[in-house]
Amino acid sequence: MxxxxxxxxxxxxxxxxxPVLLERxxxxxxxxxxxxxxxxxxxxxxxxxxSLALLRAHPGLRLVGLDRDPDARAxxxxxxxxxxxxxxxxxxxxxxxxxxxxxDRLGVAEVQAVLFDLGVxxxxxxxxxxxxxxxxxxxxxxxxxxxxxxxxADVVNxxxxxxxxxxxxxxxxxxxAARIAQAITREREREPFxxxxxxxxxxxAAIPAASRRTGGHPAKRxxxxxxxxxxxxxxxLERALPAALDALAVGGRLAVITFHSLEDRIVKQTLAxxxxxxxxxxxxxxxxxxxxxxxxxxxxxxxxxxxxxxANPRAASAxxxxxxxIRRAA
Numbered sequence: 001m002x003x004x005x006x007x008x009x010x011x012x013x014x015x016x017x018x019p020v021l022l023e024r025x026x027x028x029x030x031x032x033x034x035x036x037x038x039x040x041x042x043x044x045x046x047x048x049x050x051s052l053a054l055l056r057a058h059p060g061l062r063l064v065g066l067d068r069d070p071d072a073r074a075x076x077x078x079x080x081x082x083x084x085x086x087x088x089x090x091x092x093x094x095x096x097x098x099x100x101x102x103x104d105r106l107g108v109a110e111v112q113a114v115l116f117d118l119g120v121x122x123x124x125x126x127x128x129x130x131x132x133x134x135x136x137x138x139x140x141x142x143x144x145x146x147x148x149x150x151x152x153a154d155v156v157n158x159x160x161x162x163x164x165x166x167x168x169x170x171x172x173x174x175x176x177a178a179r180i181a182q183a184i185t186r187e188r189e190r191e192p193f194x195x196x197x198x199x200x201x202x203x204x205a206a207i208p209a210a211s212r213r214t215g216g217h218p219a220k221r222x223x224x225x226x227x228x229x230x231x232x233x234x235x236x237l238e239r240a241l242p243a244a245l246d247a248l249a250v251g252g253r254l255a256v257i258t259f260h261s262l263e264d265r266i267v268k269q270t271l272a273x274x275x276x277x278x279x280x281x282x283x284x285x286x287x288x289x290x291x292x293x294x295x296x297x298x299x300x301x302x303x304x305x306x307x308x309x310x311a312n313p314r315a316a317s318a319x320x321x322x323x324x325x326i327r328r329a330a
Contacts, residue, residue, distance in 0.1 A: 019049030019117070020315040021304055026053050028297055028322040029113045036060035038112040041103075041247070043096035043240065048076035050115055051195060052187045055085045059169065064111070066094045066102060068145040070099040071127075095145070097239040103247055109121040110249040118237065119259040120144075122228060130239060131229060134219040137197030144266050152226045157195045161185045171234070172225030180206045180222060196223075222259065241270045245294070253297065255322040264301050264319055269288040272325045292328050 019025075033040055033054050033122070039062050042051045045065035063085070067073050073091050075225070080089045092102050096116065115171055120132050131141035131152060142152040158168065161181045168177035183206040192197050200219040207218045228234060244254055258264040274294035279286045301319030309316045 018312045018314070019047075019053070020312065021257055021302075021308070021320050022050060022053055024302065024320055025050050025115065025257070026057060028255045028320070029054060029115060029253050030057065032113040032251065033058045033162035035059045035112065036057070036316050037062065038062060039108055040113040040115065041099065041108075041111050041244070042066065042115050042117075043099060043165045043244065044115075044117045045076050045091065046117060048079050050084070050117060051076075052079060052083055054113075055080075055088060056080070056083070061088065062074075063089045064102065064106065064108065065089065065091045066096050066099065067091070068093065068095045068148075070146065094271040095236055097236045099240060099243050099247065110252070111247050112249055114244040114248065114254045116237075116240070116244070116254075118233070118257060118263050131196050134196060134200040134217055134222070134223050138197050139193055140193055140199060142223075142230045146232045148231075150230055152230050153192070153194055155226055155229055156184055156199065157188050167224075167229045168222055168225045170225075171228040172223075173261070174221040174225065176207050176211070182206075228262075229263065233264040234266065237263060237266050241267065244276060245323075247323070250325050250327060253322060253324045255297075255320055256303065257318055257320045259317050259319075264321070267321050268301070271321055274323065291327070293325060293327055294323040295326050298323055 029040070038058065040051065040054055040061055040063050042048070042063060042065045045051065048065065051063050051065060055063060063080075065073075065076060065080075067076065070093070077086075077091050080091075081084055090106065090107075094102050105110075130143075130146075131138045140151065140153040140156065141152070142195075154169070156164070161178075161184075164181035164184060165177045168174040168180055175182065180203055183202055184199075187193070187202055199222070200217070203219040204212065205220045212218050215218040241256075248254060249292060256267045258267055271294060275292045277292055277295050278285055278290040298321050301321050302317050304312075304315035320323065
């Protein structure tokens with residue numbers, strides 16, 4: 001996936017796609033993908049950059065790729081076919097919290113690796129008509145699944161000032177959330193919001209001038225918050241992570257790339273819980289069934305190198321965490 005920064009020059013994502021933390025992710029998941037018949041679930045398939053690298057490195061690997069975006073599925077399928085991997089790939093139209101149902105339909109009892117590359121994909125960000133970017137005027141949409149019922153325009157035009165303020169404060173960590181929400185509700189009375197350009201300009205005007213000079217585009221946090229709300233991104237992640245861990249075979253590995261602190265906090269807490277010994281304090285030995293089920297493979301959230309960030313600015317905010325299943329839960 002990607003951060004919320006636009007690609008330089010609006011490059012065509014069908015020809016330019018640089019997966020973030022590619023080398024580290026393939027290193028972390030490689031041992032679990034190396035056995036004949038191993039199954040990798042790419043829960044956020046996008047343009048399939050990480051999955052393609054793993055398929056090339058491990059000829060016996062099979063891929064189950066999930067994505068709610070039909071454009072992403074089509075482009076990923078083309079790339080995987082061009083790479084000669086189509087016979088080892090199943091691409092499924094699904095949101096990643098549907099993972100248990102997908103595996104059940106496919107008759108897959110357990111998997112050896114799971115990858116989550118969170119945030120908005122390069123494909124979505126680089127096509128202005130999808131409405132994810134504040135860098136170009138476009139319909140105010142932001143749906144990862146274009147058939148979903150609620151758009152960003154619906155949120156902006158129907159939520160109360162209090163609801164909007166909550167969304168911007170919690171999901172965008174926007175300290176001027178109340179000011180922006182009040183400006184939105186005032187302006188939509190004059191004319192409903194339908195375009196990203198008008199919203200971006202309103203946010204810029206609502207933020208004090210001194211605060212506009214640092215931290216990137218003033219609308220960045222607002223657009224992030226609306227995108228998370230429209231697509232229920234944090235709710236989906238909270239449901240999907242435990243399901244993905246449950247699907248892992250012993251020795252299986254999970255890696256998650258996040259792009260902001262809200263996602264990273266959920267991942268950190270979920271993996272830490274699995275890696276904890278739940279034996280009551282004071283007992284001389286761990287109790288059977290209460291020991292850790294996971295072994296952490298990363299020291300905190302690992303960032304991209306300076307070299308990678310220089311070559312691919314979208315990697316600047318990326319962090320990866322990974323864990324290995326060491327036993328089944330009792």
